Every structure is written in structure tokens, then in C-alpha cells.
Amino acid sequence: MSKVVGIDLGTTNSLVAYVGKDGPLVIRDGSGDGLLPSIVSLGANDVVYVGREAQRRLLTEPLRTVYSVKRFMGRGSDDVRDEARLFPFRLRGEAGGVVRVGLGDREFTPPEISAFILRELKRRAEEHFQEQGEFDFEVDRAVITVPAYFNDAQRTATRDAGRIAGLEVLRIINEPTAASLAYGLDQRKTGTIAVYDFGGGTFDISILRVEGGVFQVLATNGDTHLGGDDIDQLMVALVTREMGAGMGAADPSPARLQAIRQAVIQAKWDLSERADTEIRVTEPGGGDAGAPMFRRSLSRDEFERIIRPVVERTLGPCRLAMADAGLEPAQIDEAVLVGGSTRIPLVRRSVQELFGRPPHTGLNPDEVVALGAAIQAHIMVSGSRDMLLLDVTPLSLGIETMGGAMSKIILRNSTIPASGTEMFTTFVDNQTAVDIHVLQGERELVSDNRSLARFKLRGIPPMPAGLPRIQVRFQIDANGILSVGARELRTAIEQTIEVKPSYGLTDEEVERMLLESFEHAEADVEARFLIEVRNEAETVLRATEKSLRNPDLAVAATTDLAPGELAAIESALADLRSVMESNNRAVIEQKTRVLNDVTRHLAEVMMNRGVRAALTGRNVNGI
Amino acid sequence: MSSEARTLTLQSCRHCGAGAPAQVHFCPQCDRILTLARHGDYFSFFGLPRKLTIDLADLEQRFRALSRQFHPDYFYNASTPERLASLERSSYLNDAFRVLKQPLDRAEYLLKVEGLPSVGRHQDAKELPAGVLEEVFALNEELDDIRAAREAGATPDQLMARLDAARRPVEERAARQEAQLEALFSRWDRQVDEKSSPDVRRATLESLRDLIQERSYIANLIAAVNRERGES
Numbered sequence: 001m002s003k004v005v006g007i008d009l010g011t012t013n014s015l016v017a018y019v020g021k022d023g024p025l026v027i028r029d030g031s032g033d034g035l036l037p038s039i040v041s042l043g044a045n046d047v048v049y050v051g052r053e054a055q056r057r058l059l060t061e062p063l064r065t066v067y068s069v070k071r072f073m074g075r076g077s078d079d080v081r082d083e084a085r086l087f088p089f090r091l092r093g094e095a096g097g098v099v100r101v102g103l104g105d106r107e108f109t110p111p112e113i114s115a116f117i118l119r120e121l122k123r124r125a126e127e128h129f130q131e132q133g134e135f136d137f138e139v140d141r142a143v144i145t146v147p148a149y150f151n152d153a154q155r156t157a158t159r160d161a162g163r164i165a166g167l168e169v170l171r172i173i174n175e176p177t178a179a180s181l182a183y184g185l186d187q188r189k190t191g192t193i194a195v196y197d198f199g200g201g202t203f204d205i206s207i208l209r210v211e212g213g214v215f216q217v218l219a220t221n222g223d224t225h226l227g228g229d230d231i232d233q234l235m236v237a238l239v240t241r242e243m244g245a246g247m248g249a250a251d252p253s254p255a256r257l258q259a260i261r262q263a264v265i266q267a268k269w270d271l272s273e274r275a276d277t278e279i280r281v282t283e284p285g286g287g288d289a290g291a292p293m294f295r296r297s298l299s300r301d302e303f304e305r306i307i308r309p310v311v312e313r314t315l316g317p318c319r320l321a322m323a324d325a326g327l328e329p330a331q332i333d334e335a336v337l338v339g340g341s342t343r344i345p346l347v348r349r350s351v352q353e354l355f356g357r358p359p360h361t362g363l364n365p366d367e368v369v370a371l372g373a374a375i376q377a378h379i380m381v382s383g384s385r386d387m388l389l390l391d392v393t394p395l396s397l398g399i400e401t402m403g404g405a406m407s408k409i410i411l412r413n414s415t416i417p418a419s420g421t422e423m424f425t426t427f428v429d430n431q432t433a434v435d436i437h438v439l440q441g442e443r444e445l446v447s448d449n450r451s452l453a454r455f456k457l458r459g460i461p462p463m464p465a466g467l468p469r470i471q472v473r474f475q476i477d478a479n480g481i482l483s484v485g486a487r488e489l490r491t492a493i494e495q496t497i498e499v500k501p502s503y504g505l506t507d508e509e510v511e512r513m514l515l516e517s518f519e520h521a522e523a524d525v526e527a528r529f530l531i532e533v534r535n536e537a538e539t540v541l542r543a544t545e546k547s548l549r550n551p552d553l554a555v556a557a558t559t560d561l562a563p564g565e566l567a568a569i570e571s572a573l574a575d576l577r578s579v580m581e582s583n584n585r586a587v588i589e590q591k592t593r594v595l596n597d598v599t600r601h602l603a604e605v606m607m608n609r610g611v612r613a614a615l616t617g618r619n620v621n622g623i
Numbered sequence: 624m625s626s627e628a629r630t631l632t633l634q635s636c637r638h639c640g641a642g643a644p645a646q647v648h649f650c651p652q653c654d655r656i657l658t659l660a661r662h663g664d665y666f667s668f669f670g671l672p673r674k675l676t677i678d679l680a681d682l683e684q685r686f687r688a689l690s691r692q693f694h695p696d697y698f699y700n701a702s703t704p705e706r707l708a709s710l711e712r713s714s715y716l717n718d719a720f721r722v723l724k725q726p727l728d729r730a731e732y733l734l735k736v737e738g739l740p741s742v743g744r745h746q747d748a749k750e751l752p753a754g755v756l757e758e759v760f761a762l763n764e765e766l767d768d769i770r771a772a773r774e775a776g777a778t779p780d781q782l783m784a785r786l787d788a789a790r791r792p793v794e795e796r797a798a799r800q801e802a803q804l805e806a807l808f809s810r811w812d813r814q815v816d817e818k819s820s821p822d823v824r825r826a827t828l829e830s831l832r833d834l835i836q837e838r839s840y841i842a843n844l845i846a847a848v849n850r851e852r853g854e855s
Binding site: 170171211212214216376379380381383385388389390414415416417418419475477478 | 687697717718
């Protein structure tokens, strides 16, 4: 039997997991990494790079490398005009049409970019199953997760991405709900839980009732454009502002912008573990590669002051979701954290204040969504009925009425599948068609809501005005995706409906993209080996750099390290860095080994200090 | 039509052709999920009599049990007609649960399936009983006066005191309506148990409809007073 997997298609990272004999498991790459950076880069001869290799190319090929593509799923080119200037890659597309991402001289829609990521995960999973000695290791079906607050267009775009990648999408499920499945599997209890999911680009809050294996979402809310990205952008703005003041470089090149972005992300990570760090930006390429460009110390207090507005934007949706669920914070039995941004101490404190209890942090916030998706995939193909997810539609669905107002047909937070009907008639004698505009959102006016599609009801039998009674039925399926059917009740004639999605792809376009996707070569076997060696090298580089940035280092160097040891490490680090761009696999491997050996003692020293600090109950930074 | 007659309505299995009562979800002969019949109602779908008092914990229990029987997640490998039946039954179940768990939605739904014209949408002041009508006029006049007083520079304290005084009789009426509603729910349920004559039951439903109409009028008034309070 071919295999099914669960996929977390994230803004920053994506993961693939499956349910094996011993339970759900994240599938890792050769260097043990479960996270695949959601980055795609187009090389020479249209070779496509995905993941770590593409991440490296952010610095060298910023115009041919795209990240955070999830932000553009299901959106129109008009929607993203303001956002486009924040990204080094080009965003275009005709007015009123789907967004297109320009890479080199090619253009791709967001579902096509996402399909490259999905194909890489599919390949990773197939390799894993092959190594396990599975006879039929093909992965052809998947459950894919989306933010709970994704609208119909964004969900449809995600399903299209799966189809373009050659996957049958068993189900689109919501990320917080998936997380609750993985969480509930461990806990097996009854109660009300709040899942606070703050990821790279999106924020969701879901309130669930868990009882007898049924995970019933009571209410959900969120913001599909609020995440760690926003924190990074604030920090990038800070650095460019300060650099501009000192160096006259207010408008950095795309490559420098990427170097700044990576440096501030590193500092953000550091501050989840320490009270102080340093932002260190180096020249990304050219003759000065590696030369220091900008340095600045940053304390956690200052960082928290800068990012507080972003964190506070998550609290409004939490209160709305609780109001919709009819619950007070005291009635929440447990708060569960999901998404990398929940590692930030300020985020944890805010959640604790809101719900009046420390949040549950026992699960890896990066992996829990993929594990839940794998469990859902398993439920669907195994016939197991131990667990059941009952999710809701996050946004009300309605149609445009006279005067540009929206009339709601299915209310937000309705359990899905859900349906609603609306009666239509004609205004002119012998009218045979009626236009219907379908919308999603909570506002009164059509123009404030999301346009999903325009339908033309055709084939209405000619009758005097007002006589036909056309019943239009809106059906939201278990994926949260809409379909529409219509009947004229007097004649019982089924109507033909032409669907023109406002910001989506037609079936024909998806088919064509599926065919075209096979034309894009993936990097060949030799290139893959090189990529794996570079990934390994990168892991060692990062670990070393992290130790070198540790404020404890100065003390450790004088007490625990041999004279010259630090200099040897720095020289090995520079050596490895200088060959990272080369295509010589053996050289990179050798320099990685050298750096690994020369830093072994340092790693032990730092770890011992950490253990000592923990044993004496003091903060590492206080020693 | 009486509620007993409805439960006799048959649906038929599209797969094997066997007949089944309207309130069952799977074919008694071949065990396949049945295509949703057009004859049943939300009450019979849950296996409940058409009564207005519902034990919410029991309703939730039934909702979860039924979800487990025909959620689309469990029909992924089934034939196309069965998948469609699972989708339709799940949608109907979710819609039914949403309506039955709210007492007022439940009552309005009962009125609809018992054949009384819909309520709540376009109430006309003329249809209200005289006592209510007087109260409405008096309150609206008082609200106009209060607005005028605000224009004339009355202090928020003065305005609040008048608004509170104006709100009191309306709130008392709202409380009386809640009690009446409860009494009508019980009366209807008793008449169902006692198999009272259609005319007697019809009279109860008409009282229920009038009360719901009055109630929504009073609710709008309270909302209007609260809006004024927000501005004062």
C-alpha cells in the first residue's frame, strides 16, 4: 500500500510526519533536521532548490529566491501591493488577478512555489520509507494543515498546491486543531483547551472542547498576516535605520537586506534563552564577504519594548474567540502553545496573563502540528474511530444583496460541514440568468469583505418576473471549502453554475501546472550530496557562532580554555566559511571535521557551565 | 400534521432498495449510510420527540455519537453516493445541533415545522398587545426627551438616572416574558405527552409565536436604552 503523510506547510518551515507502529513521527533529513525551510530558489537551467540550500541562496541570489510564500496564497495582486516592497523578490500579476512571484526570468503562482516545497517533503518521506525497507514507498496522499483563520481562497490555493505536487489531499485541517490532536493523544483527558498558535506568518487561537475522543472546536479567531515575520521586519527596520545614520546606507541591497534579516532572526532566537545578545551583520557576498557591516548589543528588555505591539495584536482575537465560545478565561482548563514564535518569553508571559495559568509547553511547538496532521491522515485511511475532529468555519459566508450589503448565510464558528440555502428570483420578465456574488467576512458592507467568487445562474426557464423560485445551496465541506448548487423549485431544473474564483486558479490551470512541474528539474543526486554536506557544515557553523556569541564566553575563555584555543576556533570557522560556496564536497567535509574537532572542548566547557548554573539554581548569565 | 404521523414516513436505501423509518441513518438491510431523506426534521434526526425542553448534556452526547457515525472522515474509502450521504447527513446534523441547542431558535424551528408562519423578522407595532404598545410609546418618548436633555447639557449622572428609571419597567416585562416562555414550553411538552387535540396544541403554538414576537420587540428596546447609556 502506498503511504499517507501529514504535512505542516508553514510560512517559515515545513515538516512531514506519519504514524508508524510506535505512534506519530516527524521524518528527518540526513543531518537529523525535521524542519525544511519554506524557501525555494531557482538556479541556472531552471534547477529548483528547496530548503537549506535555498536558504543559503537568499544571500547570494536574493532575486531568484522566495520565502514566506504562504503569505501570498489565495491573494490577488491588488492585495499585496503594499507588502511587496518588504520583500526582495518581485511580486506581480495582472490587476484583479492572482499574485505571481518573479524568479529570474520565470514567474510562478504561490501554489506552484508551495508545490515545490511539498514535492521536497514527499521526496524526503519516500526516501525514509525506502530506507525502512518498505516495498511500496510511494507517498501519494496527504493531510495538509492551514491556519484556522484561512479563508476559502487560501484553503483552495493550498489544496491546489497539493495537486500540483502530485498529492491527493485527503483533508485540509486547521493547524491549532491538528496540534490539539497531538496534544490530546498524550493526555487523553476531558476538558476545554485554548490553542495559541503564533507562527512565522500567521496567528490563530482556537478554543476546543475535548470529550470522549471528540475534539470539538467551539470558536476560532486569528490574523493571517501576523507572525514572527512582523517581529523580524521591526528589527530589520531598526537595524537599517541605525545603519543609515552611521553609514549612509538607508536603502540596502537585496543581499544586504537578507544578511540583516538573518542577523536579527539569530538575535531573536538568542533572546529566548538569554537576557542579552548582539546583532552582528556581515557583508553577504562579493570581495568583502564576511566582513563586519554592523554590530549592536541588544537586551531582552529593549527587544520586548520593540515587539510588544506585535504581541499585543494577538490578544484581541483571543478575547473574541472566548466571547464566541461563551467562555471566561477561568473556564479554560489548559492553554497550549504552538508555533516557533511562542518560544519568545514575552509571548509566554502574555498568554499566562490572559488565561491566568502557565501555558502547556511539553510539546515541541515546531513539530506538534505536523504530528497532528499525521494522526488525522491515519484516522482517515485506517478506519480507526478513536478520535474525531469537529472544526468550524472561521468566517461568515454570505452573498451581496441590493445596495452593496452582505447578507450572511452561514455564520462564523459554525461546525463544518455546514450548509445554508437562499432563495432567488428574477426582476425582469423571461430573465434566464441571475448574478450572484459570494463573500466571506464579518463586515456589513460588501467592499469590506473578501470576495470569493461570482456565479452566474443560467438556464432559468422563461417566466414572468418574480415567479421563478431558485434555491441556491451553499455547502462548506470538512476542508472548509465552499461549493454551490442551485435548483429552480417550480420546474425542479438543476442550474448550471459557472464558477469564477476571484483570486484562484481554474481546474485547467492546476492541470497545466501539474504537467509543467515535471519539467522543472530537481537538483540531481550528485548535487543532493553536496547540499547535504553543506547542511551538515551549516549546522556546525551555527552551533559554533552561537557559542562565540554567548556572553559567558569571555569568562570561560580565561578560566577553562587553553591559550590560543579561541584563535584556533576562529580560524577554523573562517576556513569553513570560505569554502561554503565551493562545489568541492570533499573540501567542505574536511573543513567541517576540523571545526567540529577544534570546538569539541569548547562545547563541553559551555555545557558544564550551563549544568553548573542549573544545579546551583542560578541563571547562566549571573555566573 | 401530527408529530406521530411523521415518524412513519419511509425513506428508501439507494443501494439495496430496502425501506427504513425517517429517523434512522443507516439501512436496516445492508448497513450502508442512507441518503438524507427530505421528510424528517431536526428533532426526529436526533431521535427526540418534538418537545421544547431539552437536556443540553443529553443533546451534546447525541451530537457526538451521531458525528462519530457519519462524519466524512470515516467515509473517505466509501463509494461516491455514500460519501455524499455522509457529507449531507453531517451538515444536517451540525445545522440541527446549532438550532436545537438555543431555546429560542428551537422554538422558532418548532413553529416552522408545525406550519406556523415565521416570526421575529417583520413585526408590526400594530400586532402588539395594548399594554406592550403603551410601554413602547412611553419609552420612545422618554428616550427622545433624554436626547434633548443631553443636547441641552444635562450631566451624565442625570442622564444615567433617567435611563435607568426608563429601563426598569421594560426589564421587568422582559423577566415576565422569560417566565411565560418557560410556562409555554412546559405546556407544549405536556400536550405532546398527553396527545392533546390538534386545536389545543395549535393554540399553544400561537401563544408561543406571539410571545416570541413581543419578546424580540422588548429586546430591541433594551438594546436602544443600552445604546443611549453608552453615549451618555
